[in-house]
Amino acid sequence: ERAEFINNREELGHWEMDTVVGTRESKNCLLVLTERKSRKQIIEKIDAKNSESVVEGIKKIFNRYPKTFKKRFLTITSDNGAEFMNAEAIEKLGVTYFYAHSYCSWERGSNENNNKLIRRFISKGTPIENYSKKEIKNIEKWMNNYPRELFHGKTAEEIYQNFFRKIA
Template sequence: MKLRRNTKTKRIRKNKRILGQSIEERPAEVEQRQEFGHWEIDTVVGKKDKKDEVLLTLTERKTREELIFRADGKNSQAINTIIKQLRHKYGIPFHQIFKTITSDNGSEFAELSLSVQDEKTTVYFTHPYCSSERGTNERHNGLIRRFIPKGKAISSVSDVTITYAENWCNSLPRRILGYKTPGECFQEELSRLAS
């Protein structure tokens, strides 16, 4: 009996697409959550349909404040539109509120660095298939799933439901915050910036 030799070798793949700075270059103080203004960003997909809308979620690492926006699709244009809306909403102190943003390597975040470049906001990208590097945001996305289950089209979800989910996440007392809510902690940080 003749046996074949195993001639296949394991190939180590490198990420072909380098979107920006790696999470390895992120300062240590971001990891320790001692400083306000460091965010994690992701998209929540309802129905796996390219034409369906998605939710863009941003989570502030220190206060656990959650921002949820409806995006027209899972593409960089839709994400950049929302970032422009955020820049307009927060105005001049945008770079103080959004010092860093950490995202995954999704194609929808391909132009994220360019959209915040003039605002002194640094964007870091996690390693591929390593969602634990944005753990706070992934945890909040799980909380959002209580209101918007997988498989449900985002376009069929009302704005009231999205706002309710955001308010619920931000008014949930957290032990890690000394039983304060993320909303309270976020407002405290904003008032410190204003003074």
């Protein structure tokens, strides 16, 4: 049901969301949001892979941008995992929520590709608890400041910030 202009990446503010786990036994996991047009990443270390922790993670992000959250986050698309089943709580923050079709990870392709970049730093089988919030934010910073061929050498952060300077 996502509009075609969102699918075509015509404007900023449309995000894809997923979780990245270390091991099945890991308590913590990463909540990963990727903005569709700029490919900007937000990585939040959360307590568990469940809906309560996901909503708390989104609320932390909301609290970082209380005045501009509704301009920055127009929509979020996630898979159908149990941890994303409380869309209602996220929509209460003013974000339209979509679910990708089952087994159609390409509907969140930017997110899936950026999750691979996270694996450069956190290999599968490594508990997320082994990484501090500062280390996670350093991974996020590296990803957002990595020059991208898609943007002719510009970074996701540059593309994203240029947009928000215009609307501020």
